[in-house]
Amino acid sequence: MIPPACAILTRESQRIRGFFSCRSNPVRRPVTSERDESLRRLDKLPPYLFSAIDAAKAEARSRGVAVVDLGVGDPDRPTPPELVEILSRAAANPRFHRYPAQRGDAQLKRTIAEWMGRRHGVTVDPTRQVLVLIGSKEGLGHLPLTCVTEGDNTLVPDLGYPVYGQATILAGGDPRTFALKRENGFLPRLDEIGSLADERSRLLFLNYPNNPTGAVADAAFWKQTLQLCREKKLVLANDAAYLEVVRPGVTPGSMLRQADLESDRVIEFHSLSKMFNMTGWRIAFAVGHADVIDDLARVKESIDSGVFTAVQAVAEHALGDAFESLLEGVIAPYEARREMIVPVLEKKGWEVFPSQATFYVWTRVPGNESSVEFCARALKELGLVVTPGLGFGTGGDGWFRISLTASDEDVLEGARRLEAWK
Ligand SMILES: Cc1ncc(COP(=O)(O)O)c(C=O)c1O
Known part of the structure; x- marks a missing residue:
């Protein structure tokens, strides 16, 4: 039996x-x-x-x-005690008890832009190209609502985090899967993606560093993928929730480093969940092309009211000068x-x-x-x-x-x- x-x-x-x-x-x-x-x-x-x-x-x-x-x-x-302390102080501040700034606190967005520059060599306009999220799952889950209508499709990796396909279905679209195979280092074959895409394809989801394989993508891969997305008119979304959880000697590489943020329709999702043992706190952020960011913000404005400002104050500290030493202790x-x-x-x-x-x-x-x-x-x-x-x-x-x-x-x-x- x-x-x-x-x-x-x-x-x-x-x-x-x-x-x-x-x-x-x-x-x-x-x-x-x-x-x-x-x-x-x-x-x-x-x-x-x-x-x-x-x-x-x-x-x-x-x-x-x-x-x-x-x-x-x-x-x-x-979560590192230093961050918990900041939260307890911030939580006592009545200024933070009111609705948060919908798209994210202005100071936090500036800190994120500085962090992207310092850590990843990416120049970002904090007012147009940054959006604070209630966890990256929330942002990834809402993204298809910005561009997918009934009959459209998105391109999603098989194997992958289930949200990309599920959110596509909830938006009325059809997820089309492409393979990630061992012999390719669990990177996709771009010719396969190219032949899956048609005039109803809206979004390409990728996730590097990759859950569950731990594969990473290099600059050459991102350059080619960006070129494909330009040709096929796809928004390129990279789920970078694990970007900072790298093994010793590995330098994390943001996809945005290879993109032109003014012309490429790209968006990258970053999260404090795994960086700082903060999965329960629900804070993340997206960085990308201003129109893609604005579209996602408009979807979110219709549905949620942002992240508790005290939690945003913690993120501001964590992504500032203390970043490297906090991260080292976590990973x-x-x-x-x-x-x-x-x-x-x-x-x-x-x-x-x-x-x-x-x-x-x-x-x-x-x-x-x-x-x-x-x-x-x-x-x-x-x-x-x-x-x-x-x-x-x-x-x-x-x-x-x-x-x-x-x-x-x-x-x-x-x-x-x-x-x-x-
Ligand atoms: C690949 C991947 N992306 C995104 C997330 C969501 O992370 P969060 O919503 O906590 O930022 C997870 C969580 O496990 C994940 O594994």
């Missing part, structure tokens, strides 16, 4: 496969089929494998299993944790992708199992949660993701269990 945790994951993986097999080929699936018109946009969203993983985890815990969770990508360590533990687990995987003969960024370890599933079968077995036999690559799209199947955002003890224990696994 299949144990319950495995059954939950297996059922969800079948649903996901079914979904993607009819979605990934735009030719086989006309945008305005009768089937689609009869569905609410909400009903067109793909199943969310991560909820099934949570259910499987809870089920194992309820049976008394001492679960080690290396699944979620949410930093285990607290240093990940390298030590990587060292705890990667040698174990390699000793078992498993292929670990040589990631240059993020706090993930992206590993090929050994043997012929699917990623879901493998992860379900890891939970059943080891009490270890790791994320099946299928959760990032069919292109992720055959791989699994280990997150280094658990305590050192848990990472060590996870490594120990894997080492002893037959």
